[in-house]
Amino acid sequence: MTTDFAFSPQAESGTTANPKRSPLTRATLEKEIQQLPALSVIVTEVLTMIDRGDVELVVIMQKIGQDQALAARILRVVNSPFYGFSRHIGSLKDAGMMLGVHTLYNIVMAAGIMGHFPPGEDQGFDRLSFWQHAIGTGVAAKVLAGHCGLHQETAFTAGLLHDIGKLVMAAYFPADFDRVLAARNAQDCLLKDAEQLVLGFDHTLVGAKVAQKWKLPVAIIEAIRHHHTPDLVTDRPYTALVHVADILCRGLEIGHGGDMLIPALDVAAMQRLGLGWEVLRAALSEIEALNASANLMAEQ
Amino acid sequence: MKTICQQPLDRVQPGETLGRDVLDAQGNRLLAAGAELSTKTLAQLQRRGIKSVALSQENPLSVEQQETWRRTVEQQLALRFRKVQDHPPMQQLQVLLRDYRLGKTI
Numbered sequence: 001m002t003t004d005f006a007f008s009p010q011a012e013s014g015t016t017a018n019p020k021r022s023p024l025t026r027a028t029l030e031k032e033i034q035q036l037p038a039l040s041v042i043v044t045e046v047l048t049m050i051d052r053g054d055v056e057l058v059v060i061m062q063k064i065g066q067d068q069a070l071a072a073r074i075l076r077v078v079n080s081p082f083y084g085f086s087r088h089i090g091s092l093k094d095a096g097m098m099l100g101v102h103t104l105y106n107i108v109m110a111a112g113i114m115g116h117f118p119p120g121e122d123q124g125f126d127r128l129s130f131w132q133h134a135i136g137t138g139v140a141a142k143v144l145a146g147h148c149g150l151h152q153e154t155a156f157t158a159g160l161l162h163d164i165g166k167l168v169m170a171a172y173f174p175a176d177f178d179r180v181l182a183a184r185n186a187q188d189c190l191l192k193d194a195e196q197l198v199l200g201f202d203h204t205l206v207g208a209k210v211a212q213k214w215k216l217p218v219a220i221i222e223a224i225r226h227h228h229t230p231d232l233v234t235d236r237p238y239t240a241l242v243h244v245a246d247i248l249c250r251g252l253e254i255g256h257g258g259d260m261l262i263p264a265l266d267v268a269a270m271q272r273l274g275l276g277w278e279v280l281r282a283a284l285s286e287i288e289a290l291n292a293s294a295n296l297m298a299e300q
Numbered sequence: 301m302k303t304i305c306q307q308p309l310d311r312v313q314p315g316e317t318l319g320r321d322v323l324d325a326q327g328n329r330l331l332a333a334g335a336e337l338s339t340k341t342l343a344q345l346q347r348r349g350i351k352s353v354a355l356s357q358e359n360p361l362s363v364e365q366q367e368t369w370r371r372t373v374e375q376q377l378a379l380r381f382r383k384v385q386d387h388p389p390m391q392q393l394q395v396l397l398r399d400y401r402l403g404k405t406i
Contacts, residue, residue, distance in 0.1 A: 081349030084324040189383070250380065251397045262380045267389045277396065284400045285320050285354060288306060292351035 024169075024176040026201050033209045036172060042067040043112030047215070050105045061096045064108070073111050074104075082290070106157040109216065117167050124181045125170040125258065132255025134160050139291045140245035140252075141238075143283050148273045150237055158223035158238045159245050161216070165207025165224065166191065166258050184259060191258040192228055204228060230269040240269035244280075252284065254291060303361075304403035308352050314339045319356035319403070324348065373401045 024032060038044065046063050049055040065071050071092055078095045079088060089095050096104055117127060141159030145152045169177040176199060184194035195202035208225035223242040226233045230243040243266060249255070250262045270280075304319030314337060322331040322345065330348065331341060333356070345353065361369060377394050384390040 081324070084328070084348070247393070251377075251393060253376070253380070260380060261383050262390070264384045264387045265389050265393060277392065280393075281396055281400065284397070286323060288352070289320075289323050289350070292349075 024173050024199060026199070029201065029206065029209065032173070033168075033206070033213055036168070036210065036213065037116075039112045039116060039214055040067065040070075042070060043108055043115075044215075046108050047105065047112075050101050050108075057096045057101065058093065060101070060104070061092045065092055070108070070111055070115075073115075074107055077107055077111075102151075103153045106153045110157055110160055113161060113164065113214070117171060123170075123174055123178060125166075125177070126256065127167065127170075129256035130163070130167060130258070133249060133257040134163060134255070136249040136252070136254030136287070136291050137162055137242065137245045137257075140248045140283070140287045141241050143286045143290060144241055144245055144248075144273070144275065144279075147279050147283065148237075148241070148275060150241060150273075154217075154219060154238060155241055155245075158220050158242050159249075161207070161211070161220060162224055162227045162242045162246060163203060163207065163257050164210060165203030165205065168206050168210050169195075169203060189259075190261050190263055192263075202228075228263060230266050234268075234272060237273060240266075240273050243269050244273065244275065248280065248283065248287065252287060254287075304354050304356055306352050306354050309342065309345060309350055312337060312342060312353060312355065314342060317356045318353060320354035322350060322353055370402060373398055377401075 022028065042063065046060060049060050049063060064074065074092065074095055075089065077083065078085065078099060083099075085098055089098055099107065114131065138156040138159035141155040142152045145155035169180070179198045180191065180194045183189075183198050184191055187194060187197065189197075192202040192204070204225050204227065208221050211221045211224050219236065219238045222233055222236045223239045226236065226239045227242045227246055230236075230240045233239050246257075247262060247265050250257070270276075316337050318331055318333050318335045318337065320333050321329045324330055330345070330350075331337075333354075335341070337353075377398055381390060381394045
């Protein structure tokens with residue numbers, strides 16, 4: 001099987017680690033994150049244009065058209081069963097009109113970030129399995145969002161990016177991440193617990209700092225930062241949503257986020273969303289069905 | 301006894317019966333549970349990118365095979381849930397996932 005990401009443009013900036021770097025610590029983390037490569041210029045400009053709210057769609061689509069790979073990926077995603085449009089969409093202009101700016105924003109953001117980390121194998125960390133878990137969590141969040149009245153596209157993106165800190169560590173800080181993986185194996189624990197043990201912080205902090213650097217929306221940053229601790233931000237529904245979605249995705253064994261364990265469910269987070277056990281039960285088959293169509297994003 | 305099990309679409313034969321609704325990305329029902337699949341509907345599902353469907357089947361497994369399947373499902377879940385066994389909501393979630401995998405209605 002060849003692997004590809006429908007969401008990802010051809011990677012412009014390969015992920016390379018600096019072998020001479022000192023061990024990562026909480027004190028050096030901020031500086032190290034600031035030195036990581038930016039997202040592609042086109043992706044950043046498009047996100048800024050959409051964020052401003054006063055740029056015409058035709059101008060935004062012209063900007064996207066300057067990156068042929070990004071444009072092709074958007075057309076491929078919009079024509080995938082995940083979006084379920086009944087007719088083929090052949091032009092960027094039509095894609096923009098069909099999707100609307102909010103969905104477009106989420107697709108460009110996902111494409112830009114997934115393109116930053118093309119499929120490959122870091123030492124002891126399989127990016128394809130990682131993205132399968134990420135997409136599965138996005139799908140689970142999208143399905144649950146439909147049950148509790150939240151925006152499904154934001155939910156999908158928050159789920160998709162919730163573990164991005166793990167990928168940043170695997171790609172840019174491989175020596176530190178090797179020590180984390182060794183601790184995970186030795187302690188038979190969740191990856192986040194091994195990260196705390198070795199580094200004194202975990203992937204949620206790394207992910208949130210990278211997300212801040214990339215100027216992602218606050219709801220996404222909060223979901224990345226607190227998906228294991230939703231009790232710390234009880235006014236952030238997308239954080240609670242991603243917490244529950246991550247656990248369901250692990251329970252359904254979709255992909256592999258770096259460990260084969262399931263963390264404890266914060267029932268209060270579930271209750272804040274108005275989700276009961278019957279809804280979770282019903283959501284399982286919806287998640288598997290929708291994930292089957294979303295798989296097109298992770299493989300070809 | 302009928303059971304429901306998820307099958308890859310390319311292994312589904314015309315004449316088999318859906319055990320659960322098939323939904324599109326927006327949650328719209330493409331086909332309802334109980335529908336008999338034809339060559340035409342299978343082709344339509346394939347065109348829409350559906351990779352797997354839940355079939356309702358007269359239990360094709362022997363009692364021994366059912367027992368082996370049940371044990372496999374329970375062992376896989378126990379492995380994943382081994383660090384949260386004393387957490388009551390996780391016990392509830394584990395049972396929910398087990399029953400879902402085994403096709404039980406709860």
